[in-house]
Amino acid sequence: MFDLLTDVLVKNGLLTAFAVVGATIWVSYWLSRILTNGRLHGSAIAIMIGLALAYAGGVSTGGHKGLADIKLLSGIGFMGGAMLRDFAIVSTAFGVSFGEIRKAGLSGVVSLFTGVLLSFVVGAAVALAFGYSDAVSMTTIGAGAVTYIVGPVTGAALGANSDVMALSIAAGLVKSVLVMIGTPFMAPYIGLDNPRSAMVFGGLMGTTSGVAGGLAATDPKLVPYGAMTATFYTGLGCLMGPSVLFIATRALMGG
Amino acid sequence: MVVYGVALLSACMLAGLVAGDLLGILIGVKANVGGVGIAMLLLILFSDHLKRTLRMNALAEQGILFWSAMYIPIVVAMAAQQDVVAAVKGGPAALLAGVLAVVLSFALVPVIARIGQPADARRDASQSDGAGALSLKSGE
Structure with a gap:
C-alpha cells in the first residue's frame, strides 16, 4: 500500500509538488494570521519555510538541490526550476505600465552598474581581509558576491581554484537567501513601495531568485518592475567580471 | 480561448530568451543577457496592442493571469530547492561578503531612486506611482 502511494506520488512529481507547495502556503498564511496578526506576509513565511526545508533536504540527502533531491519531492525541482520560474516572472509583466518603466529608466541603469560594482568591491575586500590576496581569487570571490552565477563564470574564465569557486558560490547564495528573507523587513526603511524604487532595488540586488522572492513577500505588485532590471544584472556581471573588474583588481593588487 | 494567452506568454518568453542568448554571444558573455526582461517588454507591448485593437478577450487574459497568480507558489518551490x-x-568569508553586499545595496536603494526625479516632486510622484500600479495590477 505504501509502495503504491509513493509510486503514484513519484510518477506524478509535478502534481505532488503543487499539493505540497499548496499545503505549505496554506500553513504559512495561517501562521501569518495567528502569530503575526498578518503583519508578516504569508508569502514571506512560505519562502522562509521553503528555505528551511531546503536546508533540511540538503542535510538529509547531501545533495545541492534542497528538497528536490528527495525522490518523492523531485517535482519541486521542476515547479521551482528556471523554466516555470521565468515563465511566471514574465507573466507578471502583464498589465504593467510602460510609462513607469521609461520614467525610472535612468535610475534603473545607474542601479545596475552601481549594484554590480558595489557587490564586487565588497566581496573582493572581504576576500582580501581573509587572506586571498591574489587578483584571480579576489576577482572570483568578488564576482560571487555579485551573484552565484557570475562567480563561477568569472572563476572559470580566470582559472580560479575550486575552493575559491566554492567560496564565491557560497557568497552569492548567502546574498540570494538574505535578500529573500530580508526584503519585507527592510522595505519600509528604504522606500520600497513604488515601481521606481522596485526597479532600482532589482538593479542593485540583481539576484533574480532573491529579488523575485523578496518582492513577492513584500508586495507582489512590485515584482515585475524589480525582476525586469534584475534579469540584466547577471549578464552585466558576467560581462564585467572577467574583463574590466579583473583588470582593475590586477592593476590594484599587482600580479 | 485561454490557450491564446498562454501561447502569447510562451512566445514572448521564447523570443526574449533567444534575444538574450544572441545578446550574450554578441558581447562575448557565456550567459543570457536580460532575456527575461526582454520577454517582459515584449509581453507588455503585444498585450497592450492586442487589447487596444480588441483582439484579446477576457478568456485569453485568464491564460496569462493564471501564471501570474502561480508566481508566489513557484517562488516557494524555488526557495525549497536552493543550496542553503x-x-x-561557506564559512565566515562567504557569509560576510554576502551580508555586506546586501546591506550596502539596501542602503543605496533610496539614494539611486532619486536620480532623474526632481527633489520636490518626489513625494507626489511616488504616491501616484503606487496608486497607478494598484489600479493596473489586481493579481494576487
Missing part, C-alpha cells in the same frame, strides 16, 4: 547547506557551510 552550501550557503551556510
Whole structure:
C-alpha cells in the first residue's frame, strides 16, 4: 500500500509538488494570521519555510538541490526550476505600465552598474581581509558576491581554484537567501513601495531568485518592475567580471 | 480561448530568451543577457496592442493571469530547492561578503531612486506611482 502511494506520488512529481507547495502556503498564511496578526506576509513565511526545508533536504540527502533531491519531492525541482520560474516572472509583466518603466529608466541603469560594482568591491575586500590576496581569487570571490552565477563564470574564465569557486558560490547564495528573507523587513526603511524604487532595488540586488522572492513577500505588485532590471544584472556581471573588474583588481593588487 | 494567452506568454518568453542568448554571444558573455526582461517588454507591448485593437478577450487574459497568480507558489518551490547547506557551510568569508553586499545595496536603494526625479516632486510622484500600479495590477 505504501509502495503504491509513493509510486503514484513519484510518477506524478509535478502534481505532488503543487499539493505540497499548496499545503505549505496554506500553513504559512495561517501562521501569518495567528502569530503575526498578518503583519508578516504569508508569502514571506512560505519562502522562509521553503528555505528551511531546503536546508533540511540538503542535510538529509547531501545533495545541492534542497528538497528536490528527495525522490518523492523531485517535482519541486521542476515547479521551482528556471523554466516555470521565468515563465511566471514574465507573466507578471502583464498589465504593467510602460510609462513607469521609461520614467525610472535612468535610475534603473545607474542601479545596475552601481549594484554590480558595489557587490564586487565588497566581496573582493572581504576576500582580501581573509587572506586571498591574489587578483584571480579576489576577482572570483568578488564576482560571487555579485551573484552565484557570475562567480563561477568569472572563476572559470580566470582559472580560479575550486575552493575559491566554492567560496564565491557560497557568497552569492548567502546574498540570494538574505535578500529573500530580508526584503519585507527592510522595505519600509528604504522606500520600497513604488515601481521606481522596485526597479532600482532589482538593479542593485540583481539576484533574480532573491529579488523575485523578496518582492513577492513584500508586495507582489512590485515584482515585475524589480525582476525586469534584475534579469540584466547577471549578464552585466558576467560581462564585467572577467574583463574590466579583473583588470582593475590586477592593476590594484599587482600580479 | 485561454490557450491564446498562454501561447502569447510562451512566445514572448521564447523570443526574449533567444534575444538574450544572441545578446550574450554578441558581447562575448557565456550567459543570457536580460532575456527575461526582454520577454517582459515584449509581453507588455503585444498585450497592450492586442487589447487596444480588441483582439484579446477576457478568456485569453485568464491564460496569462493564471501564471501570474502561480508566481508566489513557484517562488516557494524555488526557495525549497536552493543550496542553503552550501550557503551556510561557506564559512565566515562567504557569509560576510554576502551580508555586506546586501546591506550596502539596501542602503543605496533610496539614494539611486532619486536620480532623474526632481527633489520636490518626489513625494507626489511616488504616491501616484503606487496608486497607478494598484489600479493596473489586481493579481494576487
